[in-house]
Each structure stands twice: as C-alpha cells, then as structure tokens.
Amino acid sequence: IVTWTAIIDGYLKFNLVDEAFKLFHDCIKHGVQVNSRMFVCVMNLCGKRLDLELGKQIHAYVLKRNWRNLIVDSAVVHFYAKCGKISSAFRTFDRMADRDVICWTTMITACSQQGLGHEALLMLSQMLGDGFFPNEYTICGALKACGENKALKFGTQLHGAIVKKICKSDAFIGTSLVDMYAKCGEIVNSKKVFDRLRIRNTATWTSIISGYARNGFGEEAINFFRLMKRKKVHVNKLTIVSVVMACGTINAPLIGREVHAHIIKSFMHTNMYIGSTLVWFYCKCKEYSHAFKVLQLMPLRDVVSWTAIISGCARLGLESEALEFLQGMVEEGVLPN
RNA sequence: AUACGAUAACGAUUGU
Numbered sequence: 001i002v003t004w005t006a007i008i009d010g011y012l013k014f015n016l017v018d019e020a021f022k023l024f025h026d027c028i029k030h031g032v033q034v035n036s037r038m039f040v041c042v043m044n045l046c047g048k049r050l051d052l053e054l055g056k057q058i059h060a061y062v063l064k065r066n067w068r069n070l071i072v073d074s075a076v077v078h079f080y081a082k083c084g085k086i087s088s089a090f091r092t093f094d095r096m097a098d099r100d101v102i103c104w105t106t107m108i109t110a111c112s113q114q115g116l117g118h119e120a121l122l123m124l125s126q127m128l129g130d131g132f133f134p135n136e137y138t139i140c141g142a143l144k145a146c147g148e149n150k151a152l153k154f155g156t157q158l159h160g161a162i163v164k165k166i167c168k169s170d171a172f173i174g175t176s177l178v179d180m181y182a183k184c185g186e187i188v189n190s191k192k193v194f195d196r197l198r199i200r201n202t203a204t205w206t207s208i209i210s211g212y213a214r215n216g217f218g219e220e221a222i223n224f225f226r227l228m229k230r231k232k233v234h235v236n237k238l239t240i241v242s243v244v245m246a247c248g249t250i251n252a253p254l255i256g257r258e259v260h261a262h263i264i265k266s267f268m269h270t271n272m273y274i275g276s277t278l279v280w281f282y283c284k285c286k287e288y289s290h291a292f293k294v295l296q297l298m299p300l301r302d303v304v305s306w307t308a309i310i311s312g313c314a315r316l317g318l319e320s321e322a323l324e325f326l327q328g329m330v331e332e333g334v335l336p337n
Numbered sequence: 338a339u340a341c342g343a344u345a346a347c348g349a350u351u352g353u
Contacts, residue, residue: 005340040341140344241347307349
C-alpha cells in the first residue's frame with residue numbers, strides 16, 4: 001500500500017491524472033488493502049478530475065468504514081470546494097471533530113476562490129477566535145478575499161501584520177499583496193510593494209501588469225511587460241492576456257500586433273482566453289477583419305469569445321454581422337447568456 | 338530516513 005500510494009501521489013503531483021486513475025484501479029484489482037492515506041490521494045485525484053460522482057462514492061465509503069481523520073476530512077473539504085460544491089464543503093467542515101490551521105485555511109481559500117470574500121474573512125476571524133495561528137497560506141487566501149471585496153482597510157492591516165512577520169513572506173504573499181492593492185484601486189501602493197519585493201515571479205509580474213491595465217494605465221502595463229521580458233522572466237498565457245488588454249484599453253493596435261506575433265511564435269494562439277481577448281482587442285481598435293480572422297482560427301470558442309465579436313460589431317455599427325455571429329454561435333451549440 | 342491535506346496573477350456584456 002505504501003508503494004501504490006507513493007506512485008499514485010507522484011503521478012498526481014505531475015498532473016498525470018489519467019495514469020494515476022488507472023493505477024488506482026490496478027491497486028484495487030490487486031486486492032491491496034487501502035487505507036486512509038490512499039483515500040486522501042484518491043480524493044485529490046477526484047478533485048483534479050472534477051469527478052464529483054467518484055468523490056462522493058469515496059466519501060461515502062470513508063464515512064461507512066469510519067476512516068475519517070483530520071487529514072482525510074480536510075481532503076474531502078478541499079475536494080468539494082474544488083468541484084464548486086461549497087455547501088458540501090461547509091457541511092463536511094462543520095462536522096469535523098478536530099480542526100487545525102490547514103483545514104481552516106482550506107475553507108477560507110475555498111470561499112475566496114468562489115467569490116465569497118465576505119465569508120472568507122468571517123472564517124478567518126472565527127479561526128483566530130478559536131486560537132489558531134494563520135500561516136502564509138491563510139494570509140494568502142485572506143488577501144485574495146480582500147481584493148475581491150475591495151476591503152482595503154483589512155487588506156492594509158494584513159499587510160502590516162506581514163511586515164511584522166506574522167507569517168513568512170514568499171512569492172505567493174508578495175503577489176497577493178500586489179494584487180490586493182491593485183484590485184482595491186491602489187495602484188501606487190501596489191507598485192510600492194512590487195518594488196520592495198525580494199522575490200518576484202511570473203505571477204507577480206502579471207499581477208502588476210493586469211493591475212495597471214485594469215486601472216486604466218495601459219502604457220505602464222506595457223512598460224512593465226517590456227521590462228519583464230528584458231529581465232528574462234518567463235511570460236505565460238495569463239501575462240499575455242493582461243498585456244493584450246492593456247493594448248486594448250489605450251487603443252494601441254501596433255503594439256498589440258507585436259504581441260500577437262509573439263503569441264503565434266510561442267504557440268499560444270490556440271488558447272481560448274488569449275483568442276477571446278485578441279478578438280476584443282481588435283474590435284476595440286476598430287480592426288474588424290483581424291478580429292474576425294482570429295475568431296475563425298480559434299479551435300474552441302465559448303460564449304465569451306462570441307460575445308467579444310458580437311459586442312465588438314455592435315460597437316462598430318456592424319449590426320447585421322453581429323446578428324450573423326449570434327446565429328453562428330447558436331449553430332455551433334453555444335448558448336447565449 | 339520510504340506514501341497523505343490547504344495558498345497568488347488572465348478573457349466578453351452591464352450605453353457617453
């Protein structure tokens with residue numbers, strides 16, 4: 001069982017989910033007696049596959065055989081949260097006999113990821129009231145909640161606590177702070193934090209870029225993108241989306257086209273988020289034919305991609321095209337919202 | 338001294 005758990009967990013850590021799933025089947029087929037550690041792995045597996053049914057079955061089995069413990073329950077909470085079943089996550093959490101900082105953090109993070117920032121911050125104060133000490137994972141989740149809720153006051157208090165070393169300050173904490181200030185509209189403070197960080201990674205740079213873009217400072221966003229490349233920081237698809245948005249907000253078709261070339265060179269053009277953003281960008285810059293071409297070449301289109309072209313056409317006065325796209329969207333099986 | 342739980346950044350629409 002040790003060997004099976006080790007190999008399954010190893011596959012999961014590398015996101016080889018199907019292989020891990022197959023190994024779990026093999027493990028059962030070999031008649032190996034599973035234990036609670038294996039269940040934790042399998043709950044993770046279900047979470048990664050978003051396989052609610054299998055997860056529920058495993059959960060029922062765990063309950064029936066009384067294989068529960070703090071870690072198993074934590075994994076179950078995390079699983080439900082990952083599948084978007086926040087009330088099931090809460091139910092499991094509420095029934096836990098023991099709690100620790102990790103399961104509290106799991107709930108706090110789950111809430112902030114589902115856009116329940118207020119609940120996340122309530123959970124944090126409950127956790128503190130129960131005498132648990134937050135760590136950097138907890139603070140990260142709380143900062144995200146502050147950003148979502150524009151809770152600048154509390155976010156600033158957390159920042160103060162971080163300066164006073166309430167937890168270790170890693171790239172996650174730094175990025176969360178940069179992002180929190182930016183989402184609260186405090187781009188100056190966001191940049192101040194960014195400048196003082198010792199560790200910055202792709203997410204940190206993307207946060208400051210999207211922060212500038214969101215707050216209407218497209219030029220600055222683009223400058224940071226250039227600096228990022230000069231410093232040879234890895235650029236990923238999230239970075240690209242933010243930069244293209246920056247180009248759109250200030251109507252910079254030439255720079256956007258450069259970025260588009262970069263996208264194609266680095267094989268990122270098949271990504272749906274990037275495609276949709278490019279469609280929006282070209283419409284914004286009144287380059288309808290480019291927008292259309294990007295949309296046509298996208299391997300997958302969802303309601304957001306179609307809305308980008310439809311609203312773009314509407315804005316450009318291309319009413320009949322807008323209606324044709326609506327029809328094309330429905331014919332492709334995408335439902336309008 | 339061998340296996341298990343939690344963390345950050347991205348897209349459309351909401352009239353100037």
